[in-house]
Amino acid sequence: MATETHETVASACLDSHGGAIGMPQLCGEWIPHQIFWLLVALAATFFVMSRIALPRIAAVLAERSGTITNDLAAAEELKNKASEAEAAYDKALVDARAQAQQIVAEAKAEIQAELDAELAKADEQIAAKTAESEAAIAEIRDGAVKSVTDVAKATTKELVAAMGGKADAKTITAAVTARMKG
Amino acid sequence: MATETEAASEGGLVFHPLDQFIPKSLFGDGAVHWYTPSNLTLWLAILVLCVIGVFVLGSRGRGIVPSRIQSVGELMYGFVYKMIEDVTGKDAVKYFPYIMTLFVFVLFANYLALLPMSYSPTSMIAITAVLGFGVFIAITVLGFVKHGAAFLGLFWMKDAPGFLRPIIAIIEVISYFVRPVSLSIRLAGNITAGHVVIKVFAGFAALTLASPAAILGIVAIYGLEILVAGIQAYVFTILTCVYLKDALHPAH
Numbered sequence: 001m002a003t004e005t006h007e008t009v010a011s012a013c014l015d016s017h018g019g020a021i022g023m024p025q026l027c028g029e030w031i032p033h034q035i036f037w038l039l040v041a042l043a044a045t046f047f048v049m050s051r052i053a054l055p056r057i058a059a060v061l062a063e064r065s066g067t068i069t070n071d072l073a074a075a076e077e078l079k080n081k082a083s084e085a086e087a088a089y090d091k092a093l094v095d096a097r098a099q100a101q102q103i104v105a106e107a108k109a110e111i112q113a114e115l116d117a118e119l120a121k122a123d124e125q126i127a128a129k130t131a132e133s134e135a136a137i138a139e140i141r142d143g144a145v146k147s148v149t150d151v152a153k154a155t156t157k158e159l160v161a162a163m164g165g166k167a168d169a170k171t172i173t174a175a176v177t178a179r180m181k182g
Numbered sequence: 183m184a185t186e187t188e189a190a191s192e193g194g195l196v197f198h199p200l201d202q203f204i205p206k207s208l209f210g211d212g213a214v215h216w217y218t219p220s221n222l223t224l225w226l227a228i229l230v231l232c233v234i235g236v237f238v239l240g241s242r243g244r245g246i247v248p249s250r251i252q253s254v255g256e257l258m259y260g261f262v263y264k265m266i267e268d269v270t271g272k273d274a275v276k277y278f279p280y281i282m283t284l285f286v287f288v289l290f291a292n293y294l295a296l297l298p299m300s301y302s303p304t305s306m307i308a309i310t311a312v313l314g315f316g317v318f319i320a321i322t323v324l325g326f327v328k329h330g331a332a333f334l335g336l337f338w339m340k341d342a343p344g345f346l347r348p349i350i351a352i353i354e355v356i357s358y359f360v361r362p363v364s365l366s367i368r369l370a371g372n373i374t375a376g377h378v379v380i381k382v383f384a385g386f387a388a389l390t391l392a393s394p395a396a397i398l399g400i401v402a403i404y405g406l407e408i409l410v411a412g413i414q415a416y417v418f419t420i421l422t423c424v425y426l427k428d429a430l431h432p433a434h
Binding site: 018023024025029033044046059060061063 | 204214215227245248287
């Protein structure tokens, strides 16, 4: 192998052992080789990048930012919907409360009206009963007063008669009436 | 093969740190002509396959939620896209595929070169010179096509005092023409230097006493090279963006 290399060394830039003489980079013999393959590799890289890789990555990045924007917009929309729903719920709650209050007030008013009516009726009945009772009491009282007067007159007459006096009815009545008033 | 037998027969320290850059024909031991498939060809092919793997196969699913490899591709896409937007301006976005290709090529070449037994295309001054001068010529042509002779206003400082303007113009012209040279030498120099240093440390590893330090050194330099590989790809790309900005907006 080694001897073979010795024999086939075919470059001005290699010594007899296949080692470099000076810097291989500066060896003019190899420069066309390097430039040729560099241009081939650069062309291949440029083709791959500009035709396939970069458009694809650009598309992916654009799609991603689009997706992110869309998702953010959708999230914003959902948030708005949620707050709308919340507002609607609150409103419904307030309405329901107001309605409940109204119903309570109505019921109260109804009950009050009924109560008032019943009270008035009861008052009326009570008043009637009172008047009736008062009339009865007055009658009884009148009756009693009359009886007392009669008894008093009779007693007075008898007393006067027993004492030997003779009194006329008119005087006795007047005296009894005056006493009764006191 | 030859160097190893040589080293064994001499029995001493053998350093051939530059041998790794020799292009070798893949089929047979013949001379490497411009068309010969060599180890350079092999690793450039691997590079293209890796690019396809990351950017084409990785994004095959076109997932809204990206797979791991797809997100790596998207990360690089976003990184370079944002760099162009920030450095060059929004009107430069149409040159994005070219700059992205440059970035991906340099980045993948740098990182693949860090695999043991691999071959590093970006350590070849001829290759980085083609990249650098390609960028330079493309940008210069673009500047003249876009602005005509007004593109030369790039060299004529209107803010400077009158007598300084010709002097500044000369300096500007020189610095303009140095751009591709610095662009290509910076990249090739960094990558070459790193690989040579690793090889030199590896040579010391043959000494029993020095080998722990040598291996530690390899590990440390390798870590540094991982940084350098990324940074050089970044620097190459961002300088391209800066130069492109001059072509698109020559007024300072």
